[in-house]
Amino acid sequence: MGKSRQRVIQGKQRPKVRPARKHVPRSHLLSPREWPNEMVLLQQLEEIFASLPQSIIACDREGKILRLNAAALKLFEVPSELQCQGRDYHKFLTPYIGCTEQQHPIFPESCLGDPCRKEEAPPYPADTVMLLQVPSGRCIVVKQSCSPMRNAQKQIWGMVRVFHEFSPREQQAMHLLRVHEAIQTLTEAIAHLPGHFPEPIANALPAESPLLSPPVVFIAQQLVDVIRDILGCPRVSLKAIGLSGYSYFVAGSGFSAEQEQPERAISGRLPLVEILDASLVARLATKQEVIVQGNRVHIPPDYGNLASERILLIPLFLEKHLAGLLCILKEGLESTYTSEEMELVKALAAQAVLVMQCLLAAQKQTESHAREQTLRDVHHLSQEFLVLASHELRTPLTSILGNLQLAQRRLASLQRQIAEQAEPIQKHLTQAQQPLASASQSAQLQQRMINAIIDDARLQANQFQLHLERCDLLALLNAVVVSQHQMAPGHTILLNMPATPHQVFVLGDAERIGSVLTTYLENALAYSPAQQPVTVNVLAKEKSVQVSVHNEGPGIPLEEQKHLWERFYRAKGSAVQHELDLSLGLRLYLCRAFIERHSGQVGVQSEPGHGATFWFTLPILPPDIPQQQREGRTSCTGTP
Numbered sequence: 001m002g003k004s005r006q007r008v009i010q011g012k013q014r015p016k017v018r019p020a021r022k023h024v025p026r027s028h029l030l031s032p033r034e035w036p037n038e039m040v041l042l043q044q045l046e047e048i049f050a051s052l053p054q055s056i057i058a059c060d061r062e063g064k065i066l067r068l069n070a071a072a073l074k075l076f077e078v079p080s081e082l083q084c085q086g087r088d089y090h091k092f093l094t095p096y097i098g099c100t101e102q103q104h105p106i107f108p109e110s111c112l113g114d115p116c117r118k119e120e121a122p123p124y125p126a127d128t129v130m131l132l133q134v135p136s137g138r139c140i141v142v143k144q145s146c147s148p149m150r151n152a153q154k155q156i157w158g159m160v161r162v163f164h165e166f167s168p169r170e171q172q173a174m175h176l177l178r179v180h181e182a183i184q185t186l187t188e189a190i191a192h193l194p195g196h197f198p199e200p201i202a203n204a205l206p207a208e209s210p211l212l213s214p215p216v217v218f219i220a221q222q223l224v225d226v227i228r229d230i231l232g233c234p235r236v237s238l239k240a241i242g243l244s245g246y247s248y249f250v251a252g253s254g255f256s257a258e259q260e261q262p263e264r265a266i267s268g269r270l271p272l273v274e275i276l277d278a279s280l281v282a283r284l285a286t287k288q289e290v291i292v293q294g295n296r297v298h299i300p301p302d303y304g305n306l307a308s309e310r311i312l313l314i315p316l317f318l319e320k321h322l323a324g325l326l327c328i329l330k331e332g333l334e335s336t337y338t339s340e341e342m343e344l345v346k347a348l349a350a351q352a353v354l355v356m357q358c359l360l361a362a363q364k365q366t367e368s369h370a371r372e373q374t375l376r377d378v379h380h381l382s383q384e385f386l387v388l389a390s391h392e393l394r395t396p397l398t399s400i401l402g403n404l405q406l407a408q409r410r411l412a413s414l415q416r417q418i419a420e421q422a423e424p425i426q427k428h429l430t431q432a433q434q435p436l437a438s439a440s441q442s443a444q445l446q447q448r449m450i451n452a453i454i455d456d457a458r459l460q461a462n463q464f465q466l467h468l469e470r471c472d473l474l475a476l477l478n479a480v481v482v483s484q485h486q487m488a489p490g491h492t493i494l495l496n497m498p499a500t501p502h503q504v505f506v507l508g509d510a511e512r513i514g515s516v517l518t519t520y521l522e523n524a525l526a527y528s529p530a531q532q533p534v535t536v537n538v539l540a541k542e543k544s545v546q547v548s549v550h551n552e553g554p555g556i557p558l559e560e561q562k563h564l565w566e567r568f569y570r571a572k573g574s575a576v577q578h579e580l581d582l583s584l585g586l587r588l589y590l591c592r593a594f595i596e597r598h599s600g601q602v603g604v605q606s607e608p609g610h611g612a613t614f615w616f617t618l619p620i621l622p623p624d625i626p627q628q629q630r631e632g633r634t635s636c637t638g639t640p
Contacts, residue, residue, distance in 0.1 A: 055142075055163040058149070061156065063089045075142075075163060077134050089161070096132045141166045211240035211250055211316075211324045215359045220251040223352045227328065227345055228253040235329045237263065241322055245271040250324065266300060272325075274298060284315040285322055289342060294329075310335045312342065314349050318357060399442045403435035410435070452586045456567070459593055466509040466597055470621060473504045473513070473545060474538065480517040481536060488525045492533035498540050505621045506545070512594040513618070519587050520549040520614045527553030527612070540620070544600075548615035556606040564604060565592045591616070 049056070055072035059065055065084050068076075076096065078084055084092060132140045142163045149158040210216065220238045228236040235254040239247050249267040252260055273281055275298055280290050290313040294306025306329075314326035326349055330337070458464040474497055481495050498504075506513075524534040528551035535550045556564070563569045568585040592602045595616045606612035 209240040224253040403439040407435040484521045516591045524551035550613040552611040555608040
């Protein structure tokens with residue numbers, strides 16, 4: 001009884017048990033006694049943040065601005081921090097800057113980083129140098145550095161961006177560093193001159209100037225890139241001055257596709273004396289640089305507007321002759337070129353010219369050693385060509401002579417029969433006419449082959465001429481179709497012409513255009529089965545007209561289509577031998593040459609087993625062109 005009571009009493013006196021409290025680190029839970037010290041510490045940190053000389057912007061993980069210190073408010077000329085808090089950092093900074101001095105993107109994809117990434121050290125960009133344009137009109141060069149902010153668990157919860165403003169001396173030092181790096185880049189490019197060059201450099205450069213050789217073009221591209229990087233100007237180009245005084249675009253830096261297209265379009269079309277005033281050309285000829293306003297440069301209207309640009313021209317001399325110009329463009333009529341900039345550009349140009357002279361000297365030496373071998377190769381090729389040509393020319397001649405001999409024998413026999421007896425002679429006359437007709441066709445074929453060889457020789461010698469006049473393409477096409485139908489009465493030719501207009505006029509050489517139409521139709525008739533029609537379609541548009549000829553023949557393999565328009569190319573594996581196979585591989589090549597010299601294009605569409613369609617386009621003659629401009633003669637200026 002006593003023991004039981006004692007236990008009851010102890011149970012009543014047992015103290016109350018409180019629930020367990022979660023442990024909170026002392027640094028996150030301060031007692032009221034420690035609050036004043038915490039407030040003092042925060043006040044001190046706030047004062048340090050505000051007094052830092054560097055401009056600081058703190059952002060959260062979404063890129064929203066949290067804080068700006070006093071230096072940042074002064075740098076960006078913002079009156080209050082409250083105006084910026086919560087704004088997107090990128091949208092805040094965009095009105096201040098355009099691009100970095102090195103033309104790199106201001107905001108690369110990794111600029112803020114992805115806070116949700118699991119990696120311990122996500123990638124961050126290197127320091128970015130940029131030009132700030134503040135509301136007061138000042139331009140300030142700064143370097144932006146980025147650092148991540150992490151919590152106690154080392155997770156990224158924001159970014160701190162620090163801006164360091166460059167002093168004039170630091171800017172000058174940066175410029176000298178860029179100059180050194182640019183010159184080193186140019187030197188390394190020269191030292192590692194490639195043996196093979198990109199196709200746009202290796203091809204399509206006329207031999208009008210030493211500056212148009214592939215190695216020199218490569219050096220020129222490095223030169224203009226270096227100069228643009230050093231001066232920070234929008235565009236730099238190098239022009240070659242040909243032997244005839246015409247200007248050619250060699251290399252450019254800073255040009256968009258739309259800006260480079262007119263540069264190349266007028267390349268080789270205008271002499272230097274028509275682009276610049278005579279006084280400026282005279283100064284360049286005496287090795288003096290020229291600074292000229294863009295409105296004093298005479299260029300076609302479709303080239304663009306240079307009136308708001310200031311251009312520095314540096315002459316380049318090779319073997320005491322003006323061989324090219326360095327053209328440096330700065331925007332704004334008030335822009336200037338310092339003496340230091342001009343001296344630097346002239347020094348780089350002199351270095352590049354020395355390398356160009358060495359390359360040209362080496363090229364001449366190589367050509368001297370290879371000339372004898374080249375002559376042997378040319379002689380061998382010419383012999384092969386003559387053997388092929390004599391064989392091809394002899395083929396129709398043999399047919400001509402054989403048919404003529406047969407006709408002579410039959411006519412002699414006919415004369416004897418007429419003298420001996422009076423019987424019907426129609427059968428014998430028909431037999432006599434057949435070989436004569438065949439001989440006539442072979443003679444015409446021979447004539448066309450000879451004409452093709454002559455036209456090709458004129459093209460290669462740059463002596464080919466077109467006799468241009470205003471002609472109705474539809475009437476010309478109809479005449480060719482009628483002629484071909486008479487030559488091949490067993491075939492059907494369908495001619496689809498537009499209902500309106502009834503006439504389509506082009507400025508062209510009717511004989512050459514008719515030759516192209518004849519070649520297309522003869523090709524289609526030769527390869528198309530007799531029971532399948534050959535279709536001719538005419539599609540007239542606003543500024544051009546397209547003529548296409550389709551046949552239902554075996555078609556042309558894709559690999560062969562790539563070479564059809566090449567000089568001396570002959571189709572392989574064809575079971576049909578016709579005039580195109582006996583034309584030395586020149587007829588389609590000449591078709592392309594004729595049409596391209598009428599400012600048109602040619603092409604073919606074919607799938608094996610589904611026939612082939614040969615087409616060409618020509619520009620339509622505007623109705624308001626004066627009569628004296630509709631007729632004339634134009635000469636060939638190069639091989640197709």
